[in-house]
Amino acid sequence: MMTTRQDGDSWDLASGVGVTATMAAMTRAIASREGDALIEDPFAAPLVEAVGIELLTRLATGEQPPGDLVGRAAIDGAKARTRFYDEFFLDATAVGIRQVVILAAGLDSRAYRLPWPAGTVVYEVDRPRVVEFKTRTLAGLGAEPTAQRTAVAADLRDDWPAALSAAGFDPAVPTAWSAEGLLGYLPPEAQDRMLDTVTELSAPGSRVATESRPGNEEVKEGLDRVSARWRAHGFDFDHAAQRYLGQRNEAAAYLAARGWVLTGVSVRELFAAHGFSLDGDDLGMSEVRYVSGTKAAEVLSRSTRSSPPPGVPARPRRVV
Ligand SMILES: C[S@@+](CC[C@H](N)C(=O)[O-])C[C@H]1O[C@@H](n2cnc3c(N)ncnc32)[C@H](O)[C@@H]1O
Numbered sequence: 563m564m565t566t567r568q569d570g571d572s573w574d575l576a577s578g579v580g581v582t583a584t585m586a587a588m589t590r591a592i593a594s595r596e597g598d599a600l601i602e603d604p605f606a607a608p609l610v611e612a613v614g615i616e617l618l619t620r621l622a623t624g625e626q627p628p629g630d631l632v633g634r635a636a637i638d639g640a641k642a643r644t645r646f647y648d649e650f651f652l653d654a655t656a657v658g659i660r661q662v663v664i665l666a667a668g669l670d671s672r673a674y675r676l677p678w679p680a681g682t683v684v685y686e687v688d689r690p691r692v693v694e695f696k697t698r699t700l701a702g703l704g705a706e707p708t709a710q711r712t713a714v715a716a717d718l719r720d721d722w723p724a725a726l727s728a729a730g731f732d733p734a735v736p737t738a739w740s741a742e743g744l745l746g747y748l749p750p751e752a753q754d755r756m757l758d759t760v761t762e763l764s765a766p767g768s769r770v771a772t773e774s775r776p777g778n779e780e781v782k783e784g785l786d787r788v789s790a791r792w793r794a795h796g797f798d799f800d801h802a803a804q805r806y807l808g809q810r811n812e813a814a815a816y817l818a819a820r821g822w823v824l825t826g827v828s829v830r831e832l833f834a835a836h837g838f839s840l841d842g843d844d845l846g847m848s849e850v851r852y853v854s855g856t857k858a859a860e861v862l863s864r865s866t867r868s869s870p871p872p873g874v875p876a877r878p879r880r881v882v
Contacts, residue, residue, distance in 0.1 A: 566803045567749075569719070574691035575613045575669070579747050579804045583668030583692060584613045586743055589640040591622035592632055600641040600836070605671035605705060612699045617797045631795060638838040639829065639847055646832065646852045647742050648676060650771040654738035655679050659769065661737045662709070663687065663726065665718060665756070666744035669696060671705075678709035685731055687722060690715035718744070719752040723759055736767040736857075741813075745773060746781075750810035757813065761820045764857045770822060771854035774814035782807050784844040814853045824855030 573580035591606035610622035620626035628637065651662060651672065660682045664670060667686035678684065684707070686693060693713040716725035731737075739760050745753050760770060785802040792799055814824055830848040833840055840848050 566800075567806060570717075572689060572691070574689075575695055576615055580668075580689070580692055581615070581799055582743070582747070582801075582804055583666075583688075584610055584615060584618055586640070587669035588618045588622040589632055589636055590644060592624075592628050593637045593640040593644070595624055596637070596641075598641070601644045603644065603671055603675065605674055605700060605703070606669065608703055609669045609671070609696065609699055612702075613695075615797070617792075617795060631791060633842040633844070635838075635840055635843040635847065638833065638836070639843075642829065642832045642836055642838065643742070643852070646827075646854075647740055647771060648672070650740065650769070650854050651676060651678075651738055654769045655682060657767075659736050659738045659767070661685075661732060661735050663731070663737055663739045665739065665741040665760075666747070667696070668692060668743070670742070671700070673707050673709055673711040674700060674705050676708060682709040683730070684709040684711050685714050685726060685729060686711065687714040687716055687718065687726065689717060718748060718756055722756075723763060726763075731763070733763045734765055736765045736769070737763070738769045739764070739771070741770075741772040743773070745810075745813055746805045746807075749806050750808075753813070754811055754816065757816055757820070761817070761822070761857070766857055766859045768857040769854065770817065770824075770857070771852070772813050772817075774812050774826065774851045774853045775849050781805075781846060784846055787844050814851060817853075817855070821858045822855050823858055824853045826851040826853035828852075 571578065575581070575584045587606045588610045590601060590603045591610055593601050594603045594606055607622045611619045621628060621632060654662070655678060660679065662682060662684040664672065664684065664686045667688045673684040673686055693715050697713050712729045714722070714725050714729045716722035741756070748756065764770070782802045785805070789799060789801045814826055818824055828848065829850045829852070830840065832852065
């Protein structure tokens with residue numbers, strides 16, 4: 563595995579991995595300004611502005627056009643991705659799920675903008691300085707959560723289930739979990755541990771959504787090209803250095819082997835469905851699959867943590 567990351571490293575929204583959350587929000591701000599129905603995130607621009615990285619603020623507020631820094635594929639990608647997760651949560655609540663966990667929430671504002679049914683509890687898990695910043699900034703803007711929002715300050719490489727449980731999470735009721743834009747920032751073994759834990763904490767009928775792509779060295783070249791472009795505009799941020807590159811288990815197959823029944827759609831398919839073009843896709847996004855699904859009725863025991871449950875073939879089921 564290749565990374566400059568270290569166990570226990572930390573960040574805020576203007577440093578290290580935190581910058582990726584600010585950049586994701588900046589892209590949502592640009593996408594939201596285009597005024598189509600796929601995305602409307604009114605909190606993205608003010609949140610980015612509050613982080614205070616000048617170039618990102620100018621892009622988020624529209625003072626500077628995206629130009630070659632935030633290409634068409636990135637903007638459309640933010641629309642398609644945001645819509646995918648929005649629909650995932652709306653579908654989950656439509657079938658009666660009232661407990662939601664957004665893993666690595668970053669500057670995601672779903673807890674403030676989606677029409678959650680009464681009684682929905684949304685736990686947002688991220689590093690302490692990230693969740694504290696968002697809570698404080700949105701309160702300062704007068705934003706009110708549209709669900710019962712609970713911020714959980716924890717590291718997803720550590721004992722986050724203890725923090726989630728202390729915050730009031732109930733493993734006995736079905737949960738809708740998302741891990742959006744997260745997996746590549748976790749060491750491969752921490753990704754497996756996290757997906758194991760999600761499985762253990764999921765009552766039957768729980769749902770999960772995330773992205774799935776096989777480990778791929780080519781990603782580094784794309785990330786380096788993106789970093790070089792930002793550097794030319796005076797923003798020195800090494801995208802590849804934030805990731806754990808190299809091989810890892812593919813999330814969809816891993817979850818399927820642990821009792822989740824998933825469906826998936828590739829970015830290529832999503833783009834085609836929305837009429838978007840993948841030209842200028844530096845990061846090879848077309849390979850990524852957005853997957854979501856439901857935990858099968860049987861509850862898996864702890865002893866199945868590192869091996870598939872009885873009856874599940876050694877080769878993971880193909881996700882359809
Ligand atoms: C690319 S951002 C995505 C944020 C958000 N999900 C979105 O789509 O806008 C990655 C997020 O993962 C969080 N993250 C990465 N590693 C983490 C860890 N070990 N523990 C907690 N959060 C982590 C970062 O703080 C950041 O908010």
